[in-house]
Amino acid sequence: MLGAQRQEVLLARLRTDGRLVAKDLALELGLSEDSIRRDLRELAAAGLCQRVYGGALPVSPAVADLSTRSGVAVDSKRRVAERAAQLITPGCTAILDGGTTALALTRALPPDLEATIVTHSPTVAAALVDHPGIDLHVIGGRIFKHSAVACGAAAVEAAAGVNADVFLLGVTGVHATAGLTTGDSDEAAMKRALARRAADTYVLASAEKIGTASPFTVLPLAEVAGIVTDGTDADGSTLESLRGGGVVVLQ
Known part of the structure; x- marks a missing residue:
């Protein structure tokens, strides 16, 4: 079997099974593990899979830039945003992450809602400026342009002064074994810092993020109160695994 043929088989299996185990594939296909691992390295370099141990x-x-992501899974993000908006209750203090789903959430908030919202996203803050009942606080720092959010030491230090009821967390991947992941190490660290400042953390996970992974871990699944998703039949096995592991899934 030629290399290109092997890689097509691996990609087809990845779409079907949702994961690849190099040792098992080597036995099944009668190939060496080194050949399988080499193929996986090439596929990962081409952006077609995420290598894990x-x-x-x-x-x-969802690791594409912000402007590109704004056109991905728009209806799914709207549904997730409408459900997640119910977690911001009158009088509460909520931390709102950056990203396109968070922007959709700002549009889903009731116009008469009175609450305090803290965010490290200038775009999210700008979307809330005209909301009459929101007391808005912005965490500053170095702007990570890919996601248009503040990261770095200054942002983490500023976050330490926040005590919130809920944090609505955005990630790029939600997987039963890989956990919650994103594409940048500094952004992952900032998300962890914000999660430590809230009593409960809920994950905003539109359909395209379920069952996928990115390079950097944000949090293990056990450390969040729940995942807000509009999961469909295509990702049913992942959602079943999440629930089996004790994760609360809000659909």
């Missing part, structure tokens, strides 16, 4: 997982499409 022992194999590979589907790569998240």
